[in-house]
Amino acid sequence: MVKTVRVGTGSGFWGDNLEPAIEIAKSGNVKYLAYDFLGEPTIPILQKLRRQNPDAGFVPAIRTVVRGVLPICLEKGITILTNAGAANPHACADSILSAAKEIGITKLKLGIVTTNDIQAKVEELLDQGSIFANLDTGDEDLGAVRDRIIGSYVYSGAYGYVEALEAGCNIIISDRATDDAAILAPLVYEFGWKWDDWDNLAIGILAGHLIECGAACSGGISNLWREVPDPWNIGYPIAEVNDSGELFITKVDGTGGLINRTTLTEHLLYEVQDPGNYLMPEVVTDFTSVEMEEVAKDRIKVWGAKGKPQPTTLKVGIAYTDGYIGEVESSVTWPDAVDKARRSIEIIKKRFEMVELKADEVRYDMIGVDSCHWSASPEPDEDINEIRIRVAARCADRKEASKIARECVMLMGTGPIGSTGQLNTPGPREVLALWPSLIPREHVTQTLEIMEIG
Amino acid sequence: MTRIQLKDLIYARSGDKGDVCNIVVIAREKRFYPLLEKYLTTARVKDFFAEMVKGDVERYEVPTLEAMNFVLRNSLGGGATRSLRMDFTGKTMCQAILRIHLDIEESDLELIH
Numbered sequence: 001m002v003k004t005v006r007v008g009t010g011s012g013f014w015g016d017n018l019e020p021a022i023e024i025a026k027s028g029n030v031k032y033l034a035y036d037f038l039g040e041p042t043i044p045i046l047q048k049l050r051r052q053n054p055d056a057g058f059v060p061a062i063r064t065v066v067r068g069v070l071p072i073c074l075e076k077g078i079t080i081l082t083n084a085g086a087a088n089p090h091a092c093a094d095s096i097l098s099a100a101k102e103i104g105i106t107k108l109k110l111g112i113v114t115t116n117d118i119q120a121k122v123e124e125l126l127d128q129g130s131i132f133a134n135l136d137t138g139d140e141d142l143g144a145v146r147d148r149i150i151g152s153y154v155y156s157g158a159y160g161y162v163e164a165l166e167a168g169c170n171i172i173i174s175d176r177a178t179d180d181a182a183i184l185a186p187l188v189y190e191f192g193w194k195w196d197d198w199d200n201l202a203i204g205i206l207a208g209h210l211i212e213c214g215a216a217c218s219g220g221i222s223n224l225w226r227e228v229p230d231p232w233n234i235g236y237p238i239a240e241v242n243d244s245g246e247l248f249i250t251k252v253d254g255t256g257g258l259i260n261r262t263t264l265t266e267h268l269l270y271e272v273q274d275p276g277n278y279l280m281p282e283v284v285t286d287f288t289s290v291e292m293e294e295v296a297k298d299r300i301k302v303w304g305a306k307g308k309p310q311p312t313t314l315k316v317g318i319a320y321t322d323g324y325i326g327e328v329e330s331s332v333t334w335p336d337a338v339d340k341a342r343r344s345i346e347i348i349k350k351r352f353e354m355v356e357l358k359a360d361e362v363r364y365d366m367i368g369v370d371s372c373h374w375s376a377s378p379e380p381d382e383d384i385n386e387i388r389i390r391v392a393a394r395c396a397d398r399k400e401a402s403k404i405a406r407e408c409v410m411l412m413g414t415g416p417i418g419s420t421g422q423l424n425t426p427g428p429r430e431v432l433a434l435w436p437s438l439i440p441r442e443h444v445t446q447t448l449e450i451m452e453i454g
Numbered sequence: 455m456t457r458i459q460l461k462d463l464i465y466a467r468s469g470d471k472g473d474v475c476n477i478v479v480i481a482r483e484k485r486f487y488p489l490l491e492k493y494l495t496t497a498r499v500k501d502f503f504a505e506m507v508k509g510d511v512e513r514y515e516v517p518t519l520e521a522m523n524f525v526l527r528n529s530l531g532g533g534a535t536r537s538l539r540m541d542f543t544g545k546t547m548c549q550a551i552l553r554i555h556l557d558i559e560e561s562d563l564e565l566i567h
Contacts, residue, residue, distance in 0.1 A: 039534075040471070040472065040533075040534065040535075041534060041535045135472065136472045136473040136474060136527070136528065136533065137473070137528065221467065221545070222467075223465035223466070223467065223480075224465075261519075262465060262480065265478070265480050265519045265521050266465065266467045266478060266480065267467075268478075268516075268519070268521075269467075269476070269478040269516065269521060269523045270467055270469050270476075270478060271469040271470065271471055271476060272476060272523060273471070273474065273476060273512075273514075273523075273525050274512075274514055274523075274525070275514050275516055275523055276514065287516060288514070288515065288516050288517075288518075289516075289518050290516065290518060290519060291518045291519070292519065304518060322536055325538065327538075361531075361538055362538075363531075363538035363539065365540055367540065371540040371541075372540055372541040372546040372549075372550070373546065373549070373550040373553075374504075374505065374506050375504050375505060375506070376502060376503060376504070376506070376550045376553060377550075378553075390540065392538040393538070394536070394538060431535060431536055432535050433532065433533065433535055433536045434472060434533055434535060434536075436471075436472045
């Protein structure tokens with residue numbers, strides 16, 4: 001008898017549609033639902049919120065999951081795994097338990113997987129002379145921004161999730177286990193894969209990477225957008241793995257969206273750097289020989305990932321404040337919209353000189369002409385209908401950044417004829433910059449705690 | 455030489471990690487893949503994006519899926535939260551790359567027709 005395990009995706013980011021998971025729980029024949037809520041800057045933002053309010057700092061959307069999906073999961077024996085705990089897993093746990101009690105749940109086992117205090121560890125290692133080289137810039141002096149650091153987090157692995165599954169939890173939250181970990185963990189648990197069983201772990205990572213972003217693998221943001229059926233009702237992906245290590249990606253019949261070789265290839269390399277060395281805490285995976293075959297409509301067999309030993313370091317994100325961004329927009333219309341936009345930008349540049357704007361960087365865009373593709377955009381070959389001018393600048397302090405809106409709103413009176421819609425932004429926003437780096441894995445530990453109702 | 459726009463040869467998708475943008479390029483037909491290997495070089499991509507990409511461009515190949523991945527370093531104005539760009543996560547870089555024209559040698563044209 002072949003053993004098959006199905007894991008579905010409930011969410012790919014904070015703000016994602018939470019309805020497809022209800023369909024998966026009801027008729028997706030899954031045993032696990034994985035919810036990812038965290039992007040790169042999310043944890044530092046939540047750490048900031050937590051400092052203002054000790055009960056905040058997690059992803060409140062988890063309460064919607066508890067109310068809408070958890071009762072179905074409990075009835076069907078589906079376990080939920082999620083990184084909704086973010087910067088405050090314990091407050092997240094309290095919130096889940098109270099929401100569960102409110103809807104009359106009388107028995108629940110909740111696992112909380114947390115890492116040690118990474119910010120404290122970063123500080124300690126800095127004191128001992130660690131440099132935390134910046135992965136993006138190669139810049140080695142984290143010390144230069146040290147007094148502006150507001151928080152750090154680490155991408156941790158599936159280990160704690162697996163422990164929680166062994167303990168029989170119905171819902172497991174973590175602070176920042178990777179997106180993939182919530183899909184890998186059930187497979188490790190179900191098939192008894194060992195932590196040095198690199199090729200099997202690679203299958204789990206392949207499955208995890210393909211489905212963790214929700215609709216992005218089942219027809220969302222696809223080149224095939226014209227032919228994707230019912231994109232207003234995209235079915236979120238399900239990974240099916242059996243005990244021979246075969247992997248299928250599919251979705252619930254009757255839902256919208258599209259899963260084929262193209263949509264899966266689009267996603268396989270999405271937000272990946274070297275596909276020969278896809279780094280996750282549990283295993284390094286080589287995607288360069290992956291193959292796919294459409295075995296049925298919206299059902300693709302995927303194979304060929306190879307595993308290599310786990311990396312000796314884990315990725316940390318260190319967030320620091322980096323000044324303020326002021327931003328404003330204004331419209332001009334036909335005729336001669338491009339010329340009017342350029343004249344408007346000249347006016348603004350001159351005004352910035354006159355008020356002695358001190359900015360680290362200033363950006364001028366003509367939305368409708370070149371705002372996304374810059375110099376790769378050809379000149380418009382006709383007299384276009386309208387252009388939205390956008391000016392943005394990053395300044396060291398709020399007072400300087402507030403000059404951006406002030407000087408641009410003046411276009412209402414000083415700009416060319418046909419200037420309108422000056423958007424008076426709520427004011428400059430503080431910049432939270434991210435310093436990506438690595439930390440030796442021995443400095444990171446995960447702890448499991450369990451809380452219960454009934 | 456025959457000039458062909460990438461728009462007719464590939465699908466592409468892009469996204470971000472920090473200040474790195476990656477562009478997945480997929481040959482629309484298996485037979486187009488060797489053209490990409492030969493003509494769509496890192497230098498071509500780096501030149502095309504000019505001032506947008508301040509760092510190196512790397513190319514990784516996944517021939518089993520007729521796909522390649524371009525990694526564009528220091529290409530998002532400092533990363534999503536610092537960037538002044540309209541497209542601060544580089545999601546549309548994959549649409550820009552479709553504009554690239556390749557000058558295909560006559561001897562390679564059989565791969566297209």
